[in-house]
Amino acid sequence: MFKKVFYILLFSLMVSNAYALNYYSFMYQVEDGDTFGLILKKFVQDTSIINAKTPLVKKTIKNNPHILQWSNLPKGSIIELYISDDFMDMKKYRPYEAGILKKIADKEEKKRESTYPSGLKASLFYMASVGTFNQKADQIAEIKFKQNSPLTFGGSFNFYPKDKLYSYSFSAYGSYLLATANSLTSEKISIPPEIGANLYYEYRLQNFGATVFSGIDYESFYVFNLRGLQNYGKVYVDGVGATYLTVGFAKSFTFFNRQLFSKLSISKSFLSSYKNNEPLSSGLIPDEYDTGKYSGSKFLFYLNYKFNDKFYLHTLFKYHSMSGPSNLSVLRVGVGFGYILF
Secondary structure (H helix, E strand, C coil): CHHHHHHHHHHHHHHHHHCCCCEEEEEEECCCCCCHHHHHHCCECCCCCCCCCCHHHHHHHHCCCCCCCCCCCCCCCEEEEEEECCCECHHHHHHHHHHHHHHHHHHHHHHHHHHCCCEEEEEEEEEEEEEEEEEEECCCEEEEEECCEEEEEEEEEEEECCCCCEEEEEEEEEEECCCECECCCCCCECCCCEEEEEEEEEEEEHHHCEEEEEEEEEEEEEEECHHHHHHHCCCCEEEEEEEEEEEEEEEEEEECCEEEEEEEEEEEEEEEEEECCCCHHHCCCHHHCCCCCCEEEEEEEEEEEECCCCEEEEEEEEEEEEECCCEEEEEEEEEEEEEECC
16 A cells, blocks of 8 residues: 555656756846737747636746836836746747847946057156155265155057957156255255156956056166265265166055055166266266166056046056165155146
């Protein structure tokens, strides 16, 4: 008796599984003029007879509780359809699926286009900064001095070819420097303006949401002539020009719900010039004052926060380490704002 009941239950289970329905589940957005019946006809076989008691209708209604009136579907509503495999017409569904995939691809393309600009972009910027210089020549002198800048003005330009992953950037600046005090003399020394410029080739790494760049940097700044200071007790301010090869990495990130843009770069000098500002008519001979060129590297970290369509805040941290007539280290920290022209 027990075996007979067991086999009857097993047979019933097998029969029920044999007739279990498999469903295709997918999203559909209601179009103008759509009714529930017309929507189903877009995916079921033409010979299908469907009513309110049909399982696919019941399952679709049950899984869309946000639809309050199935007799009046609002345009734009999203419905999750459940079409059982005994009614589904794949010849109708496949074109719909292809259309959905195309819409997704188009949406991603528009998102990419909105994320990556095209054409020429330009901005003007202001920055104030503090700079700490440390110069040391063994057995001659060591001097520490400030070169603070309340006014740095510049401009930046970017060109983005349409539908390309590469771009070009150029920027230039000029800094007014305050008279500097130093650790060896009591006098304050006037420092000429400092200038700089760069030109980079950039390439976007789409998979990482970042940009790598490389190019040329140029800077003109001023140092003390330590030999002249040691031998004559007089401060000579000499000019240094350095051209660097730069590589860097840029990426946007979110910090406390704020979208920030950052750049990190490392530069190595490959050309330099040194201008001694004490004329030879003074009677000095080369062994009595600094001559020669500086070479070395610099590190820069830049941060930018765009708080509307036109204005942004920015800050930088820049460090130089150079050698030549003396060993020179420079630390500069700045903060300011910019205005986007176009």
